[in-house]
Amino acid sequence: MNVMFFGRKSKLAPSIRDEEINDTMPTLGSEMNFRNGRYVYYARGGDYCKGMNHYLWSFLCGIGEAMYLNRTFVMDLSLCLSGTYCSSNKDEEGKDFRFYFDFEHLKETASVVGEGEFLRDWKQWDKGHKRKSAGEEAKYIHRPWHAIWKSKRLMNVVTEISGRMDWDFDAQHVVRGEKARNKHLWPHLDSDTSPDTILTKVKEMVQPWRNLYVATNESFYNYFDNLRSHYKVHLLDDYKELWSGTSEWYNETTMVNNGKPVEFDGYMRVAVDTDVLYRSKIRVETFYNLTKDCKDGINTCRIGFFL
Template sequence: MHETGEDFMAANQTAFATFINITDVENAVPEAATESSKDSNDRECEGKTDEPVDCTDPEIFHLLMKAAIEKFKDIHFYRFGKPVRGNDDSSCHMAWRFRPMEGKTAAFYKDYRSFVVSRSENCTLSVVRIGDYHSGGNARKRKRNQKGFEKPMAQAPKQTIVLPEVGESVNDTLPVVESEGSFSRGKYLLYTNGGDRCKNMNHYLWSFMCALGEAQYLNRTLVMDLSICLNKIYTSSGLDEEGKDFRFYFDFEHLKESASVLDQGQFWEDWKKWYQKDGLTLHLVEDFKITPMKLVGVKDALIMRKFGSVEPDNYWFRVCEGETESVVQRPWHLVWKSRRLMDIVSSISSRLNWDYDSVHIERGEKARNKELWPNLDADTSPEALLSTLQDKIEDGRNLYIATNEPDTAFFDPLKDKYATHFLDEYKDLWNETSEWYEDTMKLNNGNPVEFDGYMRNAVDTEVFLRAKKQIETFNDLTKDCKDGVNTCTASS
């Protein structure tokens, strides 16, 4: 899995936040109100058992909070939203902010559920059913569309910790420049050409982060190409595929709110409109050895780094090597994984009630290569797994298996001891009826988007990390080294 900004945050970075427990809710109900409602219930209840539930009633609010805390015992609640009317007279929708109690995560999650509330003959209210994850859509906060390009041209990294919030609606529309004046006053940096295109995602991120770091160092807006070429290792066709949107894989809303970026297509439209009229000039750089430090004094509106055709001297990340490495920092905190993908992760974890263990089983080419991984195939066989896991995971537990083994029936013997789960069990979260499918089609000009190998790997890995116990292939299941014979290190 390819690391992004969230992976550099420790899970305990939210330890400062105070969570809500059952006694907080019980103590929040005023005693006088509770007593008076008991006295009046018997007198006023007759004939009112079928009246609509008033979701704005504080008593309902406390009832729903208590029901949620009692039902979802494996998460910490940090904030509840006020209930709103649900789909009918006996339904309320309520949202909350939470974190799982365990797992290697540093994020807040949003859920909103439907609650069916019943009123008994003496008017006592009770919750009789809580819906599935994100079933309470009326309580979902809708974000307004962003207008304008109003932020300073670049921003220094913030010192406060900003954590991803998974579960809210995503606003990753492209930022636009409000006026000719604001465009012409701007300073821009653009990288073009080079050999980075269609490389694996690790390579792409390493180069993109270099460009973003230089833009921040020079206090310029990064002009970026949101169209990615996806390397063939992630595609079902086995070929490199152009035209993949950056927003399929990464959180563009967080990036545009935290840094100064513009889409390349939008930028060139504005440039053509105003560069002659306003005398905008371009400073061309064709040698990666010209460091960012030498470009600090450039007054031109646009610095364009143009890369050649000879690899590896045409890789963008070469700009950040040598003496630049200690000056320009890659701003990892600005790039997070797509919250649409992370919402699939949250949905899967929720269906497992955030109460599961996981094992990562890497096989594939490595298991077949006995020269570099002599033990891996045998160590990840079902028989070996049962033996290894018996002291690590209790019988009967939900066990999520993150694996590159295409035939999950291979792991059927594990069903005798565990309730096993695999990614493809949750295809409804990205199929034609899913919210993910609908949202990505909108980004893709109305064309369907494949749930590709990179997305699969991202979701598989993130579900693995949210488990209470995580068993890794290397170190935990086999003594083979992750990168082959004699490559083991203390951290691998």
């Protein structure tokens, strides 16, 4: 048995049994199975408490390495959510991977085992067998993005919202927040996403009195009120009962979290907003339809991207 380490050591999130969604951690079985195994151990590194895209880029590098080398991937289900997604505006540790991603699909795609069980057996084994991943191997590793799906619990919320609009709706994506305040990189974004400007642009693209879902990071609920005179407007917060204390999502995530309530955090909001947006008939995009500012700041637009 030998082990390749990827990152640094971290704590183990509790494992639970869920009869509806099979996202419990696979086990190694006997000590002999452990000794005969070959592993890639993924643990905390430079991606810890960074944005979710940063985390996934690093995480999928580890998964890809394990697949390439035909090894079992050792993972910690506990992650740190960047403060940009948290109501506290502070990084929050102890978030469960299964809150955000479909672990059942991941373990069907790749061979994985939990860090806790691995470390228990590892203590009985010669630590001299471990080694770091060689740089040459990284050239041949492809990140298996197909292994990462959004959590089924979040997708159930997406399905419920879409169903309440009879699966017949249009949508607009309105990016504001910090980008709208940064006049250096996005000089026109604030004004181009003002309520009156949004209404003018949407009226050019969407028929009146359609169901219009607004996916946005704008925190002021009434910001889009002028649209209500022309459309049946829907915002994510109109569906709060889907993650309230009496919801199926609340009960299931509480069970995953060892009986402790789970916040419907900023990343979950983005995940649900995005997938409802993708299910719309017509999409009005911020960095295509509403503004000529570039998505990644000034001078980053692709040639021909804007009409």
